[in-house]
Amino acid sequence: MGSELVIKNLxxxxxxxxxxxxxxxxxxxxxVHALMGPNGSGKSTLANVIMGNPKYEVTDGEIWFKGENxxxxxxxxxxxxxxxxxxxxxxxxxxxxxxNFLRRSLEAVREGNRPLEEGENPSGRMTRRKTIPPGEFxxxxxxxxxxxxxxxxxxxxxxxxxxxxxxxxxxxxxxMALLEPEIALMDETDSGLDIDALRIISDSVNAVKGPNLGIxxxxxxxxxxxxxxxxxxxxxxxxxxxxxxxxELAQELEEKGYEWLRPEGEETEVTADA
Amino acid sequence: xxxxxxxxxxxxxxxxxxxxxxxxEWMRQFRLHAWDVYEKTPAPLGRRxxxxxxxxxxxxxxxxxxxxxxxxxxxxxAAIQQSLEEALVNERSxxxxxxxxxxxxxxxxxxxxEQGVILTDLDSAVREHPELVQKYFMxxxxxxxxxKYTALHAALWSxxxxxxxxxxxxIEAPILAQVWLDASGAAAFxxxxxxxxxxxxxxxxxxxxxxxxxxxxxxxxxxIEVYAGGEAQVEFSTLQDxxxxxxxxxxxxxxxDKDSSVTFVMAELGSKVSLASIGAGLQGNGxxxxxxxxxxxxxxxxxxxxxxxxHIGLSTNAETMVKGVLTDQSRVEFDGMIRVRPNAQQTAxxxxxxxLLLSKQARxxxxxxxxxxxxxxxxxxxxxxxxIDEEQLFYLMVRGIPxxxxxxxxxxxxxxxxxxxxxxxxxxxxxxxxIVRRMSGGYETEADSWIDAQERWEIEGVDEGxxxxxxxxxxxxxxxxxxx
Numbered sequence: 220m221g222s223e224l225v226i227k228n229l230x231x232x233x234x235x236x237x238x239x240x241x242x243x244x245x246x247x248x249x250x251v252h253a254l255m256g257p258n259g260s261g262k263s264t265l266a267n268v269i270m271g272n273p274k275y276e277v278t279d280g281e282i283w284f285k286g287e288n289x290x291x292x293x294x295x296x297x298x299x300x301x302x303x304x305x306x307x308x309x310x311x312x313x314x315x316x317x318x319n320f321l322r323r324s325l326e327a328v329r330e331g332n333r334p335l336e337e338g339e340n341p342s343g344r345m346t347r348r349k350t351i352p353p354g355e356f357x358x359x360x361x362x363x364x365x366x367x368x369x370x371x372x373x374x375x376x377x378x379x380x381x382x383x384x385x386x387x388x389x390x391x392x393x394x395m396a397l398l399e400p401e402i403a404l405m406d407e408t409d410s411g412l413d414i415d416a417l418r419i420i421s422d423s424v425n426a427v428k429g430p431n432l433g434i435x436x437x438x439x440x441x442x443x444x445x446x447x448x449x450x451x452x453x454x455x456x457x458x459x460x461x462x463x464x465x466x467e468l469a470q471e472l473e474e475k476g477y478e479w480l481r482p483e484g485e486e487t488e489v490t491a492d493a
Numbered sequence: 494x495x496x497x498x499x500x501x502x503x504x505x506x507x508x509x510x511x512x513x514x515x516x517x518e519w520m521r522q523f524r525l526h527a528w529d530v531y532e533k534t535p536a537p538l539g540r541r542x543x544x545x546x547x548x549x550x551x552x553x554x555x556x557x558x559x560x561x562x563x564x565x566x567x568x569x570x571a572a573i574q575q576s577l578e579e580a581l582v583n584e585r586s587x588x589x590x591x592x593x594x595x596x597x598x599x600x601x602x603x604x605x606x607e608q609g610v611i612l613t614d615l616d617s618a619v620r621e622h623p624e625l626v627q628k629y630f631m632x633x634x635x636x637x638x639x640x641k642y643t644a645l646h647a648a649l650w651s652x653x654x655x656x657x658x659x660x661x662x663x664i665e666a667p668i669l670a671q672v673w674l675d676a677s678g679a680a681a682f683x684x685x686x687x688x689x690x691x692x693x694x695x696x697x698x699x700x701x702x703x704x705x706x707x708x709x710x711x712x713x714x715x716x717i718e719v720y721a722g723g724e725a726q727v728e729f730s731t732l733q734d735x736x737x738x739x740x741x742x743x744x745x746x747x748x749x750d751k752d753s754s755v756t757f758v759m760a761e762l763g764s765k766v767s768l769a770s771i772g773a774g775l776q777g778n779g780x781x782x783x784x785x786x787x788x789x790x791x792x793x794x795x796x797x798x799x800x801x802x803x804h805i806g807l808s809t810n811a812e813t814m815v816k817g818v819l820t821d822q823s824r825v826e827f828d829g830m831i832r833v834r835p836n837a838q839q840t841a842x843x844x845x846x847x848x849l850l851l852s853k854q855a856r857x858x859x860x861x862x863x864x865x866x867x868x869x870x871x872x873x874x875x876x877x878x879x880x881i882d883e884e885q886l887f888y889l890m891v892r893g894i895p896x897x898x899x900x901x902x903x904x905x906x907x908x909x910x911x912x913x914x915x916x917x918x919x920x921x922x923x924x925x926x927x928i929v930r931r932m933s934g935g936y937e938t939e940a941d942s943w944i945d946a947q948e949r950w951e952i953e954g955v956d957e958g959x960x961x962x963x964x965x966x967x968x969x970x971x972x973x974x975x976x977x
Contacts, residue, residue: 270887270891272887273883273887274883274887293890293895293896294887294890294891295890295891295892295893295894295895295896295899297891298890298891298892298893299893303891304891306888306891309888310882310884310885310887310888312885312888312889312902312903312906313906313907313909313910314905314906314907314908314909314910315902315903315905315906315909320889320892320902323894323898323902324889324892324893324894327892327893327894327895327898328892328893330893377906378906394892398892398893
């Protein structure tokens with residue numbers, strides 16, 4: 220049986236303000252789920268909360284992954300369980316080369332699900348980690364770059380530093396290909412891309428897709444779903460999933476917008492799409 | 494063999510030191526005059542509301558110091574030998590070793606001697622080249638009277654060395670100086686007097702280390718004076734890695750003749766309290782100064798660093814770039830001044846200072862200053878102090894990297910641009926190791942792989958059929974063609 224990400228009645232706040240108001244969702248390895256909804260409905264918040272962003276406070280509910288409640292796990296431990304988040308706005312980290320960072324990251328993810336920092340070594344130093352020989356890493360990275368048709372010039376650059384929007388998004392997909400997650404959350408990977416860049420990104424995602432990867436594709440346009448076919452479509456509204464269906468739901472949303480899905484008696488809240 | 498002097502700084506101690514050294518009358522008078530200036534001059538106390546480092550230094554137990562503790566003659570002490578083996582320079586043209594108050598070893602390649610290069614301890618230079626020492630020693634570059642502490646240095650200097658490079662001589666391999674302290678309670682004085690002739694070039698590397706035991710007050714007072722002749726090129730790198738029971742006062746300055754260039758690299762890691770003044774006296778038209786500064790403080794270390802880019806001649810350039818990380822309760826004050834004198838037209842001057850705080854108790858005050866009295870000037874400065882960005886940390890952690898390691902990676906990235914400016918490869922490597930060692934997320938051997946990873950990688954074969962990250966450049970070209 221494949222890995223399962225199970226979200227039960229998830230409630231979360233940012234700075235005391237409720238954003239998620241009871242989300243239920245199951246994503247399995249091999250499935251592609253599209254999560255749609257208007258700006259401010261809580262889609263990005265859900266992705267961040269699943270990864271454990273400390274900015275958000277979980278007030279109720281559970282997140283289970285591979286049979287473990289991961290709510291108390293640090294973000295790095297969740298990642299080492301092979302959860303992945305492709306960021307909507309990937310951070311730039313000047314002075315750290317992509318190659319250097321990716322190697323560290325791959326080494327860490329291969330350590331698997333165990334705490335690396337807490338209490339293992341009283342000196343505060345972490346235990347020795349198995350390193351990946353540069354030659355082996357180079358070969359692997361090369362393979363993934365070929366698969367995604369990525370130019371090699373970017374690996375010597377600093378992480379996302381001076382990257383265009385499209386480059387950042389592609390770099391995220393390359394990381395996803397390299398780290399081989401079991402469930403990947405893709406947060407508005409299509410935003411800010413022109414049609415050519417969208418095609419390239421979609422090709423990359425399709426190249427990585429397979430029975431070992433479950434995807435939660437967060438978007439508010441139906442556009443990317445022309446290239447990446449979802450098995451399930453969910454609509455989020457005011458912090459809850461209000462409708463789930465097959466790919467035809469996305470088409471319906473394209474035609475009718477979101478307003479008709481607004482639960483009765485609820486005002487539309489306009490918030491920053493955090 | 495000279496005798497150690499009893500604790501206490503006094504006019505008598507100055508007289509006794511000069512007598513023991515058998516100095517000529519002019520040097521004796523020079524010392525005594527400096528002593529008078531020292532006694533008359535009040536200690537600098539800093540500004541109201543600063544972090545108080547100068548006040549702390551003013552309260553240092555100067556009177557308990559032993560003004561002269563001779564180094565061990567003959568074979569070099571084991572600690573120095575080991576330090577030489579791990580030195581920053583693999584191949585060198587010359588070597589100077591100072592142990593406590595005196596220079597115990599000096600060597601220079603025969604080839605350079607034949608070309609007229611002089612590298613000697615400063616005592617010998619006073620005897621053998623009095624005209625040069627009289628003209629250049631603490632007169633114009635780091636004047637004896639420029640502060641209370643330089644006056645003290647001028648009165649009680651004991652070690653130090655003299656380098657003279659004749660016109661047109663280019664020295665390939667660096668010259669290495671090592672200063673090693675192991676006498677608790679000593680006031681050690683080290684001095685570098687460098688005269689680089691016109692069109693000469695020389696690279697100098699100086700390391701300050703210590704193995705002082707005990708809690709007695711110990712001081713290293715140090716001055717570096719560089720005179721760069723016309724079109725001369727001088728590079729002077731210092732690594733201060735003293736133990737955290739040693740106090741350090743250092744003044745570094747250069748005087749530039751026309752079209753000369755001097756690069757100072759200053760890496761400050763050690764000492765308990767440190768006052769560093771570093772300057773560039775850009776008198777010669779077309780001269781260029783560069784200062785690259787790196788610091789990393791922890792525990793209760795305190796630094797006060799002042800830099801001055803003093804533009805005097807026409808069309809001079811200066812670039813100052815300082816970056817540092819502070820942890821624990823450490824404090825750093827940096828004052829970086831760009832001064833453009835009235836006739837210094839076509840000046841270009843740039844200064845940046847960035848501090849990264851890793852603990853809530855650490856404090857940094859980085860202040861850039863500008864005084865501009867000419868009108869054709871391009872000058873800019875900037876200073877920032879901040880903590881690690883939580884969003885950056887989250888990004889790295891979401892890639893599986895534990896928090897301590899993520900912090901270390903960000904710190905490495907913070908330092909990397911300034912490390913890239915350091916010409917000496919071994920110094921870059923040493924600093925990377927020190928940085929990793931000071932970060933709790935570091936593996937013992939992490940620094941080496943950091944260096945590996947910073948190499949520029951060539952991945953063969955990927956280019957074939959590859960598109961750029963942001964679309965295919967060939968497409969763009971085609972679009973352009975159709976536009977015309």
